[in-house]
Amino acid sequence: MRISPVKIISLLFFIFSGLYLYYAYQIRVFSFDENAPFNAKTFPIYLGYTGLFFSGLYIVLPEKKPSNVNLSVLDYRKTITLVILMIIYGITILKAGYFLSTSFFLVLSYITLGEKRWFWVFTLSFPFVAIFMFLLHGLLDIYLRDPFLKYLGIIG
Numbered sequence: 001m002r003i004s005p006v007k008i009i010s011l012l013f014f015i016f017s018g019l020y021l022y023y024a025y026q027i028r029v030f031s032f033d034e035n036a037p038f039n040a041k042t043f044p045i046y047l048g049y050t051g052l053f054f055s056g057l058y059i060v061l062p063e064k065k066p067s068n069v070n071l072s073v074l075d076y077r078k079t080i081t082l083v084i085l086m087i088i089y090g091i092t093i094l095k096a097g098y099f100l101s102t103s104f105f106l107v108l109s110y111i112t113l114g115e116k117r118w119f120w121v122f123t124l125s126f127p128f129v130a131i132f133m134f135l136l137h138g139l140l141d142i143y144l145r146d147p148f149l150k151y152l153g154i155i156g
Helices: 006-027 042-060 076-096 098-114 118-123 127-141 147-152
Strands: none
Touching: 006 042, 042 147, 076 098, 076 147, 098 118, 098 127, 098 147
């Protein structure tokens, strides 16, 4: 019996989603935010459950058309580079702040994946992160610690 690569990937994603969900419950929120309908742990918890649900479906349900993956044509270098970038992002987000670390992570990820149009690389990184941060910080009142923007006087 041969196990499909899709089932193996689904199992790995199921394990990843379970770990993500565990750590999502470990997120500390302010005491006045605990009973709010939306706080810092709401979206990560829903995302973890969604990942568990869909990857569990892929594991349990039979495949209609099994896929054959040619492992020799996969680009392992890009994958390993992206994993290293994610690790560096996780390490630097507390020191550099959300805006800088996320923007540089996106720029380096786009370059790693082969995007050559610099206009789109910068348009989809710095302004996109700024808009997202405005939505979180300005509209939803979710505080993101950001030493860089605090230094510039944009956030308090």
